[in-house]
Amino acid sequence: MKSQITNRMATVLISVCAGLMALIMIALVGYIFYQGLGHVTWHFLTTVASTFQVGGGIKDQLWNSFYLLIVTMIFTTPLGIAGGIYLSEYAKPNRVTGFIRSCVEVLASLPSIVVGLFGMLVFVNTFHWGYSILSGAVALTIFNLPVIVRVTEDALRSVPVALKEASFGLGVGQWYTIKNVLLPAAFPGILTGIILSAGRVFGESAALLFTAGLTSPDLDFKNWSPFAFDSPLNPLRSAETLSVHIYSVNTVAIVKDAPQVAAASAAVLALFVLIFNLSARGLGAWIQKRMSGKS
Amino acid sequence: MQTLVDVKEVYSTEGLSLWYDKKQALKDVNVSIFEKQVTAIIGPSGCGKSTFLKTLNRMVELEPKITIKGRISYRGNNLYDKHYPVEQLRHRVGMVFQKANPFPKSIYNNIAFGPRLRGIKNKQLLNEIVERSLKQAALWDEVRDKLNQDANRLSGGQQQRLCLARCLAVDPDVILMDEPTSALDPIATAKVEELVHQLKQQYSIIIVTHNMEQAKRVSDQTAFFLNGELIEQRKTSELFAKPFHKETADYISGRFG
Ligand SMILES: Nc1ncnc2c1ncn2[C@@H]1O[C@H](COP(=O)(O)OP(=O)(O)OP(=O)(O)O)[C@@H](O)[C@H]1O
Ligand SMILES: [Mg+2]
Numbered sequence: 001m002k003s004q005i006t007n008r009m010a011t012v013l014i015s016v017c018a019g020l021m022a023l024i025m026i027a028l029v030g031y032i033f034y035q036g037l038g039h040v041t042w043h044f045l046t047t048v049a050s051t052f053q054v055g056g057g058i059k060d061q062l063w064n065s066f067y068l069l070i071v072t073m074i075f076t077t078p079l080g081i082a083g084g085i086y087l088s089e090y091a092k093p094n095r096v097t098g099f100i101r102s103c104v105e106v107l108a109s110l111p112s113i114v115v116g117l118f119g120m121l122v123f124v125n126t127f128h129w130g131y132s133i134l135s136g137a138v139a140l141t142i143f144n145l146p147v148i149v150r151v152t153e154d155a156l157r158s159v160p161v162a163l164k165e166a167s168f169g170l171g172v173g174q175w176y177t178i179k180n181v182l183l184p185a186a187f188p189g190i191l192t193g194i195i196l197s198a199g200r201v202f203g204e205s206a207a208l209l210f211t212a213g214l215t216s217p218d219l220d221f222k223n224w225s226p227f228a229f230d231s232p233l234n235p236l237r238s239a240e241t242l243s244v245h246i247y248s249v250n251t252v253a254i255v256k257d258a259p260q261v262a263a264a265s266a267a268v269l270a271l272f273v274l275i276f277n278l279s280a281r282g283l284g285a286w287i288q289k290r291m292s293g294k295s
Numbered sequence: 296m297q298t299l300v301d302v303k304e305v306y307s308t309e310g311l312s313l314w315y316d317k318k319q320a321l322k323d324v325n326v327s328i329f330e331k332q333v334t335a336i337i338g339p340s341g342c343g344k345s346t347f348l349k350t351l352n353r354m355v356e357l358e359p360k361i362t363i364k365g366r367i368s369y370r371g372n373n374l375y376d377k378h379y380p381v382e383q384l385r386h387r388v389g390m391v392f393q394k395a396n397p398f399p400k401s402i403y404n405n406i407a408f409g410p411r412l413r414g415i416k417n418k419q420l421l422n423e424i425v426e427r428s429l430k431q432a433a434l435w436d437e438v439r440d441k442l443n444q445d446a447n448r449l450s451g452g453q454q455q456r457l458c459l460a461r462c463l464a465v466d467p468d469v470i471l472m473d474e475p476t477s478a479l480d481p482i483a484t485a486k487v488e489e490l491v492h493q494l495k496q497q498y499s500i501i502i503v504t505h506n507m508e509q510a511k512r513v514s515d516q517t518a519f520f521l522n523g524e525l526i527e528q529r530k531t532s533e534l535f536a537k538p539f540h541k542e543t544a545d546y547i548s549g550r551f552g
Contacts, residue, residue, distance in 0.1 A: 163398060165357070166396040166398065166461075167398075169390040170389070170408065170409045171381075171382045171383065172382070180408070185399055
């Protein structure tokens with residue numbers, strides 16, 4: 001009897017917590033959308049920001065956010081997956097491996113402002129990369145790499161040992177087994193992790209304040225040479241991203257419509273992060289279904 | 296006497312001992328496995344049957360902290376020679392596990408996996424191998440129309456035969472089976488046993504089983520293990536009719552284990 005009551009109480013408590021979480025999230029996102037979406041127009045998305053006139057948009061910031069995200073993912077995905085494969089399949093369970101794993105964990109939990117300041121000292125000043133996409137992307141890499149390593153390692157470890165045995169039992173070598181059995185089986189998990197981390201990178205601001213910078217040149221979307229100073233592709237130009245823009249509009253902007261610009265930018269940012277999260281779930285499930293059918 | 300007939304030895308072990316860390320799992324085991332015969336390994340749970348089986352294709356090395364002493368020769372070569380090509384060995388010595396473990400791929404790709412690894416790309420040839428292996432494993436008629444279906448959607452018995460077909464596809468010499476029917480119902484079990492019977496025309500088979508009747512039905516030789524030691528290995532009919540050792544007699548009459 002007693003255990004039944006405890007059981008019921010625990011269930012109620014857990015449901016309340018879960019409900020509360022959902023409520024907070026819905027309230028938060030709802031509020032952001034309510035405040036901001038009204039100002040999000042095509043004009044807003046396709047006009048450059050303005051520091052002294054009403055009616056500025058977020059065209060360059062939006063581009064910068066995506067460009068930085070892509071460059072960061074190009075750096076982190078291969079490295080992170082390779083690291084995860086190493087830790088789960090090759091590393092011997094000894095002190096060195098334990099140490100590497102602790103490093104990854106510490107790196108993953110570093111406050112992003114610390115990463116940002118480190119980036120400023122090393123990449124911006126010492127390497128003379130200045131406030132740039134490159135500095136920003138490398139700082140974000142420091143901050144994102146451990147996440148992908150962890151995600152990959154966990155996904156590989158959760159592949160049933162029986163599959164590995166089946167493959168080795170056929171005389172299949174380790175690399176071929178990883179490539180053809182383990183990675184495909186772990187792929188949905190890895191992909192979900194990567195997309196979720198992309199959402200985090202997309203919304204990151206503290207690590208970028210002092211690395212990618214608070215300004216960007218007026219981008220010339222007709223000049224795609226990566227060497228031109230105002231080219232969208234130039235990796236050595238400064239690049240204010242959407243979330244940094246929200247920060248700077250809220251703190252230093254003097255335009256009259258600053259609150260609206262900030263609210264609308266926040267809504268756009270939240271929208272994209274939400275899309276990343278939802279697509280991560282959907283895509284993971286879809287691929288799992290597809291892969292078990294074919295391949 | 297065994298030696299009257301001219302049978303070739305596929306495996307022989309001399310003084311084989313194995314430790315998991317500090318725990319000894321095999322003690323001074325001397326066994327002979329003969330070509331194109333079925334050898335049954337019996338013994339109570341934890342006596343080292345699976346361990347012994349896994350030493351034969353060196354899968355046991357995947358476990359951490361293993362120490363092995365003694366000698367295993369496979370077709371005259373010492374397996375635990377440092378330079379022995381393990382991957383080639385595992386081509387020649389296929390393994391069917393207790394629990395069916397198909398890859399999460401289609402039926403076709405499960406079978407074609409091994410041959411592809413060995414560089415067979417020709418579609419026609421792959422098709423032939425897949426068909427032949429599935430026929431050998433008596434699964435062809437049940438799956439011929441759904442080769443592209445996920446292998447995990449097959450029944451347990453079908454999955455086990457698929458795993459057998461997968462191992463036949465790489466054209467092995469020896470097949471190791473670790474309690475291949477313990478998760479199957481009587482009908483599926485009978486099918487697998489029937490297969491074992493047919494396959495021994497071409498292959499040497501070693502089968503671990505908890506089921507005395509199964510050992511009697513399918514095997515030519517039986518080896519009885521107890522606490523990591525080989526108590527006796529003889530012709531199946533002789534071992535069951537008049538065991539040399541008291542432990543064997545007790546075990547096969549169901550007095551322990
Ligand atoms: N990976 C391992 N690490 C440590 N000890 C192990 C490991 N695998 C097996 N053992 C031990 O070695 C002994 C032999 O195990 P094994 O799996 O070979 O027995 P078995 O005869 O196959 O038993 P069962 O009939 O239950 O399958 C057991 O005492 C077991 O606890
Ligand atoms: Mg066993």
